[in-house]
Amino acid sequence: MGAIKTLIIGASGMLGSDLCKVFPDAIKLAHKNLDITDREQVIESVLKTKPDIVINAAAYTNVDGCEDNQELAFQVNGSGPGYIAEACSIVGAKLVHFSTDYVFDGSKKEHMESDVPSPINVYGDSKLLGEKKIIENINDYRIVRISWLFGIHGENFVETMLRSSGEMDTVKVVNDQFGKPTYTMDLACKIREIIDLNPRIYHITNDGICSWYEFAFSIIDNVTPCTSEEFPRKAKRPKYSVLVNTKTEPMRHWREALKAYLQERNI
Template identity: 65%
Template sequence: MAAIKTVIFGAYGMLGHDLQTVYPGAVLRGHELDITDERAVGACIRDLSPDLVVNAAAYTDVDGCEDNRDLAFAVNGEALAYIASACSDAGATLVHYSTDYVFDGSKREYIESDTPAPINVYGASKLLGEQNIVKNTGDYRIIRTSWLFGRHGKNFVETMLHLSKQMDQVRVVNDQVGKPTYTVDLARKTPEIVGLEPGIYHVTNDGVCSWYDFARAIIENVVPCSSAEFPRKAKRPAYSVLANTKTAPLRHWSDALADYLNAKGESD
């Protein structure tokens, strides 16, 4: 792995921080590189001439995407055409992370070959990114994942811990079902995916739960509610469970959560 020249985009985000551990010699690019600037992206990849580009940069505020549609499509969609094209020109492998929200939630489980049908701007922008990658390079690994939590960014676990201290009862929806995924585990899985054939891969921690089930594993003062009782700007799929048919599954999300909470306790 050390012999592979690697560049990480979005290197200082929640997933990017854990990718730094997996690729310790990587060249890191954060906000100083505007991935929506085609010339800047092309120059960066051309000048560095990497073997591998790992893109963890994204606009992930699902409700914010509804208000900032142009930005969402620029960052999550159009930028991937620039990155993929530059990778193709440089002969670099591209790894990109996508989302369960490319699906509409009408099925209980989605495999890699299922037809996407996003129901919000975030999902639609991420789907455009996938399509632009496929159009512009043949050497890609698109990793769809879901419900990310990690030590280096805002996430559901931290939100629950915070709200639990501020409120007598925390209401969490029990009719949206998916798979929580620890960024440490996702990052560690990435080199294995790089070694596989080009294509789309579903990578999540094992185990299926609702947001309420997830919350109940984090805090005690949580009560269930429906999505109708807790309206959000962006519509969410009811079932966005990703089935990985191509690689061995990651450990159960509850085990990953225990490690996360233990690490948090040690560092706090």
């Protein structure tokens, strides 16, 4: 038996960058190396590398942008994962793929892995299509639903708050949407465990629930709460996008993760 060969797709993104730290020997493909919406290119790349494990962190994650670019959203978040799953099936590789809390409509305060998805925006619709395409094309998959990501290597809510705090006297943040902030490094480390678990859907987030305002207040002082109606966005957001993890041991609380993030940022 040789060493296990891992391929990371979407290696230059916020999550992908931390996955590269956790899996330093992995083959790393960024968007410039691989367009996951090109089926032939995807299959050719996977056949060429012959990995044992493929971790797909490539996605179109601009929630409001997905409303304006629906075709692109469904290609990247829907069709692309299906092509990756097809390629993994050909070479006999395990697939780890990241989905989202936004596959749910937020009508329940908490969502378990077994709950029936019902997206309310294009981003959620496109990510749900990706889940379905994976399940259609491969049996050996681990679909990991995640939420409210923040990490060193990309634009995220924490960075937006830090920047806004310096630019505005008061920063308004909605206090009627609830979820679980998740540190990309904690998530990346957790994937080592997920790889060895049974094929299925997993909910993986940092522990603890908060509103966007509560999250913001833990980052900056000059923040004030507002309603979603006061802060309209192009894409409708679920009121509750709390993912319940029933399959693995919980990760540390988001407040601890945020502290580690800010320390890494030297703040």
